[in-house]
Amino acid sequence: MSTDDCTHDARTLEGAGVVVVAAGSGTRLGADRPKAFVEVGGDSLIEHALHVIAVTGIGEVVLVVPADRVAHAQEMVELETGCGCVHATVVAGGAERTDSVAAGLAALPPQTEVVLVHDAARCLTPPEVFTRVVDAVRAGAAGVVPGLPVVDTIKVVDERGVITATPERAGLRAVQTPQGFAADVLRAAYASATTATDDAALVEALGHEVVVVEGHPHAFKITGPADLADAERLLAQMR
Ligand code: CTP
Ligand code: MG
Numbered sequence: 001m002s003t004d005d006c007t008h009d010a011r012t013l014e015g016a017g018v019v020v021v022a023a024g025s026g027t028r029l030g031a032d033r034p035k036a037f038v039e040v041g042g043d044s045l046i047e048h049a050l051h052v053i054a055v056t057g058i059g060e061v062v063l064v065v066p067a068d069r070v071a072h073a074q075e076m077v078e079l080e081t082g083c084g085c086v087h088a089t090v091v092a093g094g095a096e097r098t099d100s101v102a103a104g105l106a107a108l109p110p111q112t113e114v115v116l117v118h119d120a121a122r123c124l125t126p127p128e129v130f131t132r133v134v135d136a137v138r139a140g141a142a143g144v145v146p147g148l149p150v151v152d153t154i155k156v157v158d159e160r161g162v163i164t165a166t167p168e169r170a171g172l173r174a175v176q177t178p179q180g181f182a183a184d185v186l187r188a189a190y191a192s193a194t195t196a197t198d199d200a201a202l203v204e205a206l207g208h209e210v211v212v213v214e215g216h217p218h219a220f221k222i223t224g225p226a227d228l229a230d231a232e233r234l235l236a237q238m239r
Contacts, residue, residue, distance in 0.1 A: 016134050017060035017112040018053055018178060019104030022046050022073070022120035023093020025066070028224045034066050036120040040228055041235035046073065048123035050080040050088075056130040060087050060112060063120075064104040067092035098195045098202075105190055108183075114138065115186050117199045118178040124231060125178065125219035132213045133180035142208035144180045145200045146215030147173030173212050175200065176219040 022045070026035025036045045043051075046063065053061055061081075065073040070090050077088045091107045093100030101117055108115060114137045116130065129146050136144040150172040156165040179199050181189075189202040196202050200210045222228055 013056055013058045013114075013131065013134050015111075015113040016058050016116060016180075017062070017108045017114070017183075018058050018116040018118055018130075019062045019064060019101060019108065020046070020049055020053070020118050020120050021064045021093065021097060021100045021104065022049075023064045023066050023100040024097065024121070029222070029228065030225070034069060035222070036065065037069065037072070038228070040222075040231045041239075044076065045120045045123040045222060046076055047080060049118065049120050049125075050077065050086075052123070052125060052127055053118075053130070054080065054086050056127045058116070058130065058134075059085065060109060061089070062104040062107045063088060063090045064093040064100045065090060096195050097197075098190075101199060102190050105187065112183050114180055115183045116178040116180045117186075119221060121221045121223065122177050122219050123222070124234060125176065126216050129176070129216050129219055130178055133178050136211060136213050137180045137182060141211045142182055142185045143200050143203040143210035145175045145198070145210060145212055146178070146219060147175040147212040148215045148217070150174050174215075175212065176215040176221075 022036030024035055029035045031038045038045060063073055063077060070092055073090045077090055081088045089107050091103050093103055114134055116133060133144045133146060150169055153169055154167055154172055155163045158164050175198065181203060185203055185208055189206055204210050218234065220227065222231055
């Protein structure tokens with residue numbers, strides 16, 4: 001297939017690159033293989049994520065997978081990106097998510113201006129969320145995360161489970177991926193990184209402003225078996 005006859009959008013998000021982290025083991029899902037290689041609706045989470053990214057028009061992808069899965073992932077990537085619209089690289093991840101992001105970041109071309117970091121586990125995130133995040137970084141934000149209002153009341157507890165605070169719900173957001181950053185800001189954050197559950201926290205720790213844009217319910221993270229069943233239902237509805 002050549003660029004002329006592929007169905008992907010033009011490269012509307014030129015200068016942006018995305019690191020897709022897929023190197024986790026998926027302990028909570030408990031499948032017979034690493035979570036990102038599990039199939040839902042006939043495709044693996046990695047393949048779903050690559051389909052969406054191709055539609056966004058982002059031309060540069062680094063896929064981070066377990067070290068013993070690099071060759072397998074390379075085959076998937078070649079099938080998904082054969083048209084040449086997307087340039088994709090596969091690298092081995094590390095023990096913690098932070099290690100995997102760092103490995104992916106190191107493999108992005110140095111001229112990348114906007115870096116997105118995306119969980120393969122959020123493989124049904126719609127293209128519009130990617131666009132919103134890149135647009136907000138281009139508009140000047142150091143960091144941008146998609147998020148949704150929290151529906152449950154959240155409690156802060158101490159080590160005994162005793163509630164120590166009840167934050168005002170209106171000021172809370174449940175955040176998702178892709179998280180987007182000016183490339184130099186994210187590289188600086190990772191140069192001094194310890195570990196954190198999301199990339200925004202590392203950038204916040206450097207004193208940069210990170211803004212929340214509207215996320216999407218379909219950007220939920222496939223964590224346990226019930227989430228996989230939800231994804232299966234959602235894909236069936238979308239067909
Ligand atoms: N991830 C990664 N490298 C790690 C750990 C996580 O690339 N060392 C990725 C996962 O593949 C996933 C995303 O980070 O796409 C979010 O992590 P999570 O949902 O916790 O996935 P797992 O770590 O695989 O699952 P679990 O914690 O249940 O083992
Ligand atoms: Mg994990």
